[in-house]
């Protein structure tokens with residue numbers, strides 16, 4: 001059987017003074033090596049996307065992290081310069097992709113910026129510069145040279161008993177994760193169930209209530225240590241299992257339709 005295909009929406013990055021559509025290799029590696037799927041990078045288009053044309057061809061959606069922030073106008077807030085950098089093309093691609101994947105029951109795994117997009121896509125809001133709020137830790141990317149140190153596992157997260165994340169991890173309670181973000185979920189969207197929190201109360205994982213299948217978001221970065229860290233691996237293995245199940249159902253459905 002051919003490998004299932006996972007859509008990963010790209011960022012717009014400026015390299016050599018020109019615009020590129022880019023996805024960081026850590027997301028590609030986790031999809032290939034742990035989820036056992038083929039990533040299909042989706043260009044970030046501010047307009048003209050045909051979301052169903054993309055989703056008709058994939059078996060899962062992985063929404064990656066990014067240093068850019070969701071534009072505040074998308075959750076009813078005024079944009080301040082300090083809320084940037086922005087990536088409107090990424091926003092215009094990710095948000096409809098998330099909404100439509102949920103409607104169609106396509107497995108969805110949203111990471112860091114991805115959980116923030118998931119929340120905004122379903123009607124929630126974001127808080128900026130959370131480290132400046134009383135009692136909130138500094139969750140920002142460590143200012144270090146080595147990427148391994150940047151993505152070092154350094155923070156406790158409490159996973160709720162009976163949650164989807166607990167099911168995928170095979171455990172609930174405290175796990176250790178990495179942290180590289182200055183924004184977080186403020187008002188959780190009505191359709192999201194909070195599944196894990198940091199000791200300072202920051203929402204660290206959610207699931208989509210009444211989702212047809214795998215539909216979760218995490219604020220940390222399981223992709224980075226997906227091959228070596230048990231909770232990271234467990235999440236990508238569960239996502240890969242959901243994607244394979246969806247792919248098999250799609251093949252069966254196609255066979256029935258062609259009869």
Ligand SMILES: N[C@@H](CCC(=O)NCCCC(=O)O)C(=O)O
Pocket residue numbers: 064065066067068069111112113114141180181182183184
């Ligand atoms: N921009 C958002 C989301 C942060 C995120 O996705 N971080 C991963 C990328 C880190 C980097 O390459 O800078 C926020 O800051 O909350």
